[in-house]
Amino acid sequence: MRVVLYAISTPHTAELVETIRRLGWELAAAVRNVDEGEVPDDLTAVLGPDELTPELTTVPFAVPQTGPAARRAAAADARRHGFSQMATIVDPSASVAATVQLGSGAYVGAGAVVGARTELGEGALVNRSASLAHHVVLGDYATMGPAAVLAGLARVQDGAFIGAGAVLAPEVRVGEGAVVGAGAVVIRDVPAGVTVVGNPARQL
Secondary structure (H helix, E strand, C coil): CEEEEECCCCCCHHHHHHHHHHHCCEEEEEECCCCCCCCCCCCCCEECHHHCCCCHHHCCEECCCCCHHHHHHHHHHHHHCCCCCECCEECCCCEECCCCEECCCCEECCCCEECCCCEECCCCEECCCCEECCCCEECCCCEECCCCEECCCCEECCCCEECCCCEECCCCEECCCCEECCCCEECCCECCCCEEECCCCEEC
16 A cells, blocks of 8 residues: 655654554655645655656545644645545554444544444544544544543534543534643533633633
């Protein structure tokens, strides 16, 4: 399997590179589409978008950006430059139930656990050691931070961000574009577009 990493100016690129290596895949290219930001020192074949060849754009691409809006924008930029297929990547150390539905471009990081009948949307990101129980929905381009926990039947809508170590109680819903702060304990639904922090979580 070959894969191209697109929009690599983020420290999280290193996580996807390690997963690709553990899977035994080939990193066909790494595309830096903006001038600012950090690029891992050990990356080879770093290209700008204008250096892409028609052959490379036939390879599935993955976006390492952690922020939902940044990841969605980078995926759109990759498509503008000729890519069409997003790579779905699951670290070999992750535990993913056979009944999980993985959307195009979803990434499940090292040590993560994804329970039965869970759905991950397009571009969804499950960071290292995060845990999703049964029948969870993680929407398109939603992000789970490291060691975050979603209890059974939790719903995280498109573009929402769940911070590191946060916990969602069973059946809690987090609205589109909302942010749950690191370490927050969410026992009630979170409206779209708001930020909640603390234990129990309260809106800022």
